[in-house]
Amino acid sequence: MDIQVVYNTPHEIPLGVPIAIYFYLTGLSAGSFVVSVISVIGGKKEFKPLGRIGAVAAPILLMLAPLFLIVDLAQPMRFWHLFVFMNPQSPITYGSFLLTAYPINGLIYAWFLFRGDQKLAKLFGILGIPLAVCTHGYTGFILALGKGRALWSTALMPTLFIVSAMVSGIGLMIVLASLRWRYFSKKVDPEARAMDRELIIRLGKILGACAIFDLFLIGNDILVLLTSKTEELAVAHLILSGRFAPLFVGVEIILGGLLPAFLVFFPATSKRVRYNFLASCLTLVGILAMRIVVVIAGQSIPLH
8 A cells, every 4th residue: 555645844933033133233232332432442522422322322222132032032031041051162152141241341331431531431442342243243153053044154144244233333323423413412512513514424434335345245145145056046036036035135235235325425415414314224224124134034945
């Protein structure tokens, strides 16, 4: 007697949108912290507002980020197991301690910065830069270790996460600096207001350069996927012409990458605060789309 056995194996996506938001918030925090420290170390008067803005934003964002990580856990109340049952071979173990050390360092940095102790603020700022970079970079490293996931398994992933973090961090600084310039600096002298405006314009140029470099890395990754076979080619078609194409091509590449770069470099728009503000908002949306595409689309091709 012939017997036919049919297996119905469901395709599960273990990592959801909360993980993408977690990645997004850690990137925002890392990028804004680095911008803040660079502004403080530079010592120029016009960069002083950025130092204070980033010093406040970075630890707040990073304290919010683990909440999304805990929500995604199947057993949220067991998050403390990461600190007790350590695995030296797992990057998640080191990431757990980074998520603790980095915000503590950030709060100490902010404390000394607002107290006016520039020497100690610079010290903790310099110490915090590798913590910030590692805290966000390790998330890309974790995805790169997913050898069965074609979109994740690339040596570019940690670098791509760090560069995109700088894009989003600078974008956030421009948004906050623009709001400060628009609503909270009308009573200051015209010279200081002009300096703030010039600062926003200069940050816009840096944002555009980082966005172009980010697009360059994404382009390299896509080319490798397109010249590969099976799963790699399948995931390339999924994000370029499949159900993730609107989010990847439309939001991440065009709205969040090409259009902001155009706005901050085109002469008619580059010297206007409103257009730099718009470009920054678009990059923030684009990087969020990038995180969602990487996390969700990276799991959408069934493992064989």
